[in-house]
Amino acid sequence: MQQTVIGKSEQAAIFHEAEQKGLRLAIKGRLVALILMGGWLIATRSGNPTLAFEYGTAVAIFAILGVIHYRIIGTAQDRYWVKYLFVALDIGILSALIATQPIFDTVDLPQAVIFRAPIFPFYFVVLGIAAFSFSPGLVLWAGICGVAGWMGAFGFAIRNMPQTYDWGDMGIAPDTQTFMTYFYSPDFIGTGSRIQESIALFIVACLIASVMWRARHTVRRQIEAEQERSAISDVFGQYVPPAVAEVLISKRGTLSPIEREATILFADVADFTKLTETIGPKGIVEVLNAYFDAVSQIITRHHGVITQFQGDAVLATFNVPVEDDDHAGCAIRAAREINDLVHQRDFAGIHIQTRIGICTGTVIAGSVGGGGRQSYTVHGDTVNLAARLEVMNKELGTDVLISGTTTKYLAADDFRKIGQMDVRGLSEPIDLFTFAAAGELNVPTDNVPATAS
Structure with missing residues (x-):
């Protein structure tokens, strides 16, 4: 910045x-x-x-x-x-x-x-x-x-x-x-x-x-x-999302906890451990910096906020802390652009693959911490489910898995149903979707035998 x-x-x-x-x-x-x-x-x-x-x-x-x-x-x-x-x-x-x-x-x-x-x-x-x-x-x-x-x-x-x-x-x-x-x-x-x-x-x-x-x-x-x-926003924005930095500055350093429906995007680099062993620590840092920079620009452009970088993973929120009525659509468009990007280019000379999980539901967001240090985080089953969907991509051979709670806000023709997933605490299983390929019909497949806590 x-x-x-x-x-x-x-x-x-x-x-x-x-x-x-x-x-x-x-x-x-x-x-x-x-x-x-x-x-x-x-x-x-x-x-x-x-x-x-x-x-x-x-x-x-x-x-x-x-x-x-x-x-x-x-x-x-x-x-x-x-x-x-x-x-x-x-x-x-x-x-x-x-x-x-x-x-x-x-x-x-x-x-x-x-x-x-x-x-x-x-x-x-x-x-x-x-x-x-x-x-x-x-x-x-x-x-x-x-x-x-x-x-x-x-x-x-x-x-x-x-x-x-x-x-x-x-x-x-x-x-x-x-x-x-x-x-x-x-x-x-x-x-x-x-x-x-x-x-x-x-x-x-x-x-x-x-x-x-x-x-x-x-x-x-x-x-x-x-x-x-x-100046504060520019410097602070290097360590927290720019949108969060702006709100923190206006709120003088704190974000009160809120409970709101939001869409969570969880993206992870596939085979990260193997990649690290292949190119070494210095090489992996260069790859991640190039990858994170590109992903951050995409998410920000679609009104999302990156709340955490977890190793090789990115956790992004849509509709918190900055409200956006089209949060589900923004998250889907961001995911599609990230998915297209990693297929079209290399990062620091290395080709990588990503797995993305997207889920919409109620989250709790706010500033948490101690010892004079705080960070902006989101909590709830929606966050856990988005992370679970990201992992399930490997099992199902997909790049992107999307919860039915997200696709219900969007045109059905854009997605292909993969199956269903039982979620502990919910009486009904959640439908799972991925992006529909060109000319592909939206037809349901067998249930996915998976349970998320």
């Missing part, structure tokens, strides 16, 4: 890709916002063609900048500072318009009057767009640029005013007349209000950046946890 490792560089690449997708989405949203806000501003000033043209030009400039940025994202020209540049350009252009463009060009009033209009929320729109980037740094940068742009525009607008009034000029407790005289004066600038707005913008930027940082931290921890889980 190949272990997947996600290093810091790969994590950075994941976040970078998320930022790029977020920026593209943000630019699309920005365009929609431009159309809505620009359309409103132009429509409400349709009676003043000059002013409407100026707003239209400004909207067009913002749109062009967005298209340029969109086309740069993900290209060779895309650098880490590019997104910061375009946010600064957005806020810079917005601030320049606020600092220089009057509300109405037909009214002779100080430019500071524009700060009484509802234009400050535009900075929050830029901040919200920056949040799509999934980048805390960009959000903070947008907040800092917004504060600098807002206060810079304010400073530029009041720089040449010969006389200004501020909140302090009203006194601590002004009466109505005094308040209205100062507040509605064209020379009232409200410096404290501008500072308060800037503080609010920066606080919101910090809050959004904190949320972004926490979200990135959470995603990073999930990636690391998934990496650790994958």
Whole structure:
């Protein structure tokens, strides 16, 4: 099994890709916002063609900048500072318009009057767009640029005013007349209000950046946890079945005992002792490794779980611990593929034969052990019967013996009845089947004089 490792560089690449997708989405949203806000501003000033043209030009400039940025994202020209540049350009252009463009060009009033209009929320729109980037740094940068742009525009607008009034000029407790005289004066600038707005913008930027940082931290921890889980599963899966390893990890190391109908497949190498004497210990280990590897792949592919390697034998379960309604069919297909495989190829240069027993019935499965060590095992008469059927292949001259409790779930034409076997504890004998050869009829033969305990 190949272990997947996600290093810091790969994590950075994941976040970078998320930022790029977020920026593209943000630019699309920005365009929609431009159309809505620009359309409103132009429509409400349709009676003043000059002013409407100026707003239209400004909207067009913002749109062009967005298209340029969109086309740069993900290209060779895309650098880490590019997104910061375009946010600064957005806020810079917005601030320049606020600092220089009057509300109405037909009214002779100080430019500071524009700060009484509802234009400050535009900075929050830029901040919200920056949040799509999934980048805390960009959000903070947008907040800092917004504060600098807002206060810079304010400073530029009041720089040449010969006389200004501020909140302090009203006194601590002004009466109505005094308040209205100062507040509605064209020379009232409200410096404290501008500072308060800037503080609010920066606080919101910090809050959004904190949320972004926490979200990135959470995603990073999930990636690391998934990496650790994958590593544990890969290593653990070398010693227990991968399906069992996954369940054990999710259950934190234990599998509660369950009683469930399952299909058991028991496969053994024929004449194993003789083969060992012929090719020696080293040779037999090479043969078994090649054989077990191939068999494991087949069983896993058919949703089975190998619970034990017993010398040269393989014990596989279907429907425990992972549920599968087609467990009988899966076991039969796995057995047929294993049987075909050993007839078609050698293992480490040696040709072998297998005997397979399959039985369906109730089993008890779970983690058992002691001394701090546990293993996943299955128990019950069904397991014993599958092992007995494997042995009986030698007596009957078959490669695969299948219990009638398994074949009843499948098409009868696929099997040939061998006979019956008496089982201690059961009132009725169990029918025995093997795979039907091409053109072979499914006809019963004589009873098999065998008893299983």
